[in-house]
Amino acid sequence: MAATAFHQATGILQIQSHSLGLRQEIGDGAVRLPLKSFKLELGLSKRACYGSGQRKLSVIQASASQTSVADPVLSPSNKNTSESRKKSNEAALILIRHGESLWNEKNLFTGCVDVPLTKRGVEEAIEAGKKISNIPIDMIYTSALIRAQMTAMLAMTQHRRRKVPIVIHNESEQARAWSQIFSEDTKKQSIPVIQAWQLNERMYGELQGLNKQETADRYGKEQVHEWRRSYDIPPPNGESLEMCAERAVAYFKGEIVPQLLSGKNVMIAAHGNSLRSIIMYLDKLTSQEVISLELSTGIPMLYIFKEGKFIRRGSPVGPSEAGPYAYTRTLALYRQKLDEMFN
Numbered sequence: 001m002a003a004t005a006f007h008q009a010t011g012i013l014q015i016q017s018h019s020l021g022l023r024q025e026i027g028d029g030a031v032r033l034p035l036k037s038f039k040l041e042l043g044l045s046k047r048a049c050y051g052s053g054q055r056k057l058s059v060i061q062a063s064a065s066q067t068s069v070a071d072p073v074l075s076p077s078n079k080n081t082s083e084s085r086k087k088s089n090e091a092a093l094i095l096i097r098h099g100e101s102l103w104n105e106k107n108l109f110t111g112c113v114d115v116p117l118t119k120r121g122v123e124e125a126i127e128a129g130k131k132i133s134n135i136p137i138d139m140i141y142t143s144a145l146i147r148a149q150m151t152a153m154l155a156m157t158q159h160r161r162r163k164v165p166i167v168i169h170n171e172s173e174q175a176r177a178w179s180q181i182f183s184e185d186t187k188k189q190s191i192p193v194i195q196a197w198q199l200n201e202r203m204y205g206e207l208q209g210l211n212k213q214e215t216a217d218r219y220g221k222e223q224v225h226e227w228r229r230s231y232d233i234p235p236p237n238g239e240s241l242e243m244c245a246e247r248a249v250a251y252f253k254g255e256i257v258p259q260l261l262s263g264k265n266v267m268i269a270a271h272g273n274s275l276r277s278i279i280m281y282l283d284k285l286t287s288q289e290v291i292s293l294e295l296s297t298g299i300p301m302l303y304i305f306k307e308g309k310f311i312r313r314g315s316p317v318g319p320s321e322a323g324p325y326a327y328t329r330t331l332a333l334y335r336q337k338l339d340e341m342f343n
């Protein structure tokens with residue numbers, strides 16, 4: 001459980017947390033792994049160490065001179081939306097690993113095999129959506145795989161802003177032409193969803209479809225752990241985390257960072273390993289540190305992009321978003337507006 005207090009005057013949100021939603025995995029059975037020393041300080045990107053112990057996180061609010069997030073909900077009648085977007089000096093980045101898939105449930109190596117969610121995975125995605133229902137989202141990126149796409153769409157059913165996520169089809173001229181929208185107002189009430197294979201799960205090579213436990217029994221626990229978690233050792237004919245990072249992080253830098261720079265708030269729904277590679281980049285983890293980075297299914301993580309830096313805001317642990325997130329002033333204002341408009 002997490003205890004929080006938000007002080008309106010100072011804008012300081014304190015979280016007392018046992019866990020930050022990262023976990024240690026045995027097969028695909030999740031065991032939560034509280035962080036040993038995880039510091040959140042604005043302006044500093046801290047390395048995460050993983051171990052046990054209770055943490056008290058104090059997140060100091062950004063300066064009061066910040067302007068609003070890029071969403072007309074903050075200024076429905078304001079004609080200067082683009083101007084405020086230009087001035088906006090922060091953007092939210094949500095990362096979410098897909099909910100449980102049918103092969104997670106069966107403890108099979110999945111990789112790029114396109115397997116849908118279980119009922120539990122559907123529920124995880126909906127719960128995740130509740131946790132981020134007050135965070136602004138202007139663009140959604142998913143992998144090309146259905147488990148990530150289902151997760152994003154199910155999560156968005158819970159968003160209070162009620163914008164419509166719309167999959168962008170750029171795969172051919174015809175697809176582009178046939179999916180055009182002819183109303184600017186309708187466009188404003190929608191969120192583009194971009195599907196990118198570069199965000200796919202790491203290609204697991206000849207392990208795809210094999211049972212994780214049986215593979216460990218056959219090749220030894222250590223060998224399988226090396227294939228699954230090391231940075232640069234690929235599974236047979238598959239991608240190492242390093243190879244996965246070459247495409248996922250390149251895509252993140254080339255396509256997603258420019259959106260954040262323009263003030264857009266972004267959600268990425270992807271996979272254990274494509275997200276591990278992105279988090280390794282965001283948190284500046286070493287190839288040793290990334291070995292112990294494990295992500296739970298369906299747990300959204302929030303970063304703030306500000307002045308070219310990614311600041312981790314913690315991760316949800318409670319049943320709602322009230323505890324997990326250290327809102328910045330901008331996010332708190334966005335939420336307040338949603339309260340005023342939709343309550």
Ligand SMILES: O=C(O)[C@@H](CO)OP(=O)(O)O
Binds near residue numbers: 204
């Ligand atoms: O099977 C997979 O594709 C992944 C994620 O479920 O497995 P691992 O935990 O080994 O990264």
